[in-house]
Amino acid sequence: MKRKEIKVLVVDDEVTFADTLAQRLKMRDLDVGTAYDGEQALSRVKKEEPDVMVLDLKMPGMHGMEVLREIRKAYPDIQVIILTGHGTDKDEEEAKRLGGFDYLKKPADIDHLEHKIRKAFKEKVERAMTAIAFAEEGEFETARDIMKEEEKK
Amino acid sequence: MGNSDREDLRFLQLNFIGRILAGFTHEINNYIAIIKESVGLMGDMIKAGKSGKNESRQYLEIIASIEEQIERSLDLFRYLNRFAHKMDMPRVSFNVNESMEELLALMNRFANQRKIRLETDFQKDLPSIQSDPAMLQFLVFCFVREKLDRLDKNSRITVKTARRDNSVTIAMIPQGNRVEAETERLYSPEIHEHVIRLLGGEILEREDQGIQITLPVNMPDVSSGDGG
Numbered sequence: 013m014k015r016k017e018i019k020v021l022v023v024d025d026e027v028t029f030a031d032t033l034a035q036r037l038k039m040r041d042l043d044v045g046t047a048y049d050g051e052q053a054l055s056r057v058k059k060e061e062p063d064v065m066v067l068d069l070k071m072p073g074m075h076g077m078e079v080l081r082e083i084r085k086a087y088p089d090i091q092v093i094i095l096t097g098h099g100t101d102k103d104e105e106e107a108k109r110l111g112g113f114d115y116l117k118k119p120a121d122i123d124h125l126e127h128k129i130r131k132a133f134k135e136k137v138e139r140a141m142t143a144i145a146f147a148e149e150g151e152f153e154t155a156r157d158i159m160k161e162e163e164k165k
Numbered sequence: 166m167g168n169s170d171r172e173d174l175r176f177l178q179l180n181f182i183g184r185i186l187a188g189f190t191h192e193i194n195n196y197i198a199i200i201k202e203s204v205g206l207m208g209d210m211i212k213a214g215k216s217g218k219n220e221s222r223q224y225l226e227i228i229a230s231i232e233e234q235i236e237r238s239l240d241l242f243r244y245l246n247r248f249a250h251k252m253d254m255p256r257v258s259f260n261v262n263e264s265m266e267e268l269l270a271l272m273n274r275f276a277n278q279r280k281i282r283l284e285t286d287f288q289k290d291l292p293s294i295q296s297d298p299a300m301l302q303f304l305v306f307c308f309v310r311e312k313l314d315r316l317d318k319n320s321r322i323t324v325k326t327a328r329r330d331n332s333v334t335i336a337m338i339p340q341g342n343r344v345e346a347e348t349e350r351l352y353s354p355e356i357h358e359h360v361i362r363l364l365g366g367e368i369l370e371r372e373d374q375g376i377q378i379t380l381p382v383n384m385p386d387v388s389s390g391d392g393g
Contacts, residue, residue, distance in 0.1 A: 025277075026195050028230055032202040039209050070191070072280045073318060097194040098187070119198035122205055 018133045020044045021062040023053040023079065024095075025071040033066070033122075040126050050074025054082055062090060064132045066125070068118075069096040069103060077106060084111045089140070091132035095120060174356050181303050184310075188274040189245050196234040196241075203231050244270045251299040259298045261333050261380075262287040265324055268302045272309060280318035281341070283309070286325040294333055295383045296364055301335075304360050308337050308376050317342040322375075331382050332366075338375040 020042050024030040027048055034044040045060060047053035049071050057065070065083065069076035080092050094107045097118040104115045113132045116125065207227055210220060244267045251264075262285075269283050276283045305324070312322050320341020327334050361368050366380040 029199045036206050098191045119201040
């Protein structure tokens with residue numbers, strides 16, 4: 013059996029939507045988990061550290077933008093793709109300013125979403141490789157340092 | 166009512182309609198997204214050649230889920246359609262319970278977002294009233310929105326109707342912890358008083374028991390001409 017190397021976390025308060033999307037992504041050889049609100053998402057991230065998070069914005073309790081902020085602070089390696097039904101242009105700008113990898117409108121085409129997830133993962137790996145290369149040259153201590161440097165730019 | 170108050174009322178009514186429409190489109194978009202993913206999943210399963218007995222059960226479950234989303238969408242469409250037609254009827258005989266049920270269904274998303282439950286406690290066999298249903302919904306919307314903003318999550322708001330002599334009362338009773346919230350323009354006591362006067366009713370507000378509106382079964386003629 014082919015190893016599922018990309019870990020994805022789908023976060024959406026619509027349980028049926030999250031579960032169905034997760035199932036479709038699993039059929040595309042991705043390792044997918046689900047969380048149904050912001051707090052649950054953060055607790056799952058702590059345990060599982062996914063590579064890519066597919067995140068809804070308007071959720072009960074913790075808003076997706078708050079989740080994104082927390083993720084960027086505590087887990088800058090995780091790539092976040094916003095997948096929202098009713099985001100505004102302002103939301104899109106804000107998500108990108110906070111370091112979201114991409115911003116998609118719901119319902120999205122599954123092949124397009126899969127492509128974005130793989131692209132986000134590839135970028136994550138490349139960043140980590142660059143960080144390792146720099147660390148070997150002694151310029152940066154860890155991958156996290158280089159990401160912090162990039163965020164300052 | 167001065168020009169500025171009239172403009173405020175118009176602004177608030179447009180704001181009310183805008184929010185109801187935003188809530189409606191958000192919900193419908195969610196249902197369509199679920200339907201799209203469900204249909205997509207069946208397509209994926211067919212492409213993967215999944216046609217065993219276990220899969221048959223899964224197909225049926227997916228179809229049931231699609232039917233559920235369609236039912237939810239149709240319910241919401243019916244509520245919105247009735248809501249929209251109320252705007253054409255400034256004075257009509259209507260059932261307050263039905264009118265409240267429709268409003269709360271359209272407001273449910275706002276409550277869900279704040280993890281607050283909207284509940285009803287309707288008196289059965291309430292007499293129909295002669296009044297302005299759109300204006301009444303606008304008023305109740307303003308009050309419920311205010312309570313939603315000022316309650317902590319896991320609270321609830323009960324909308325209760327009852328008959329009292331020759332009038333009908335609608336009470337909005339919050340239960341839960343209060344939180345500090347910025348007061349929006351939506352909560353203008355002057356405008357609310359004006360609206361309730363147009364409806365020939367009365368507002369009774371009590372800190373611990375919420376707000377109660379009393380409406381006469383027959384709305385009196387108020388020919389101020391600024392009802393909006």
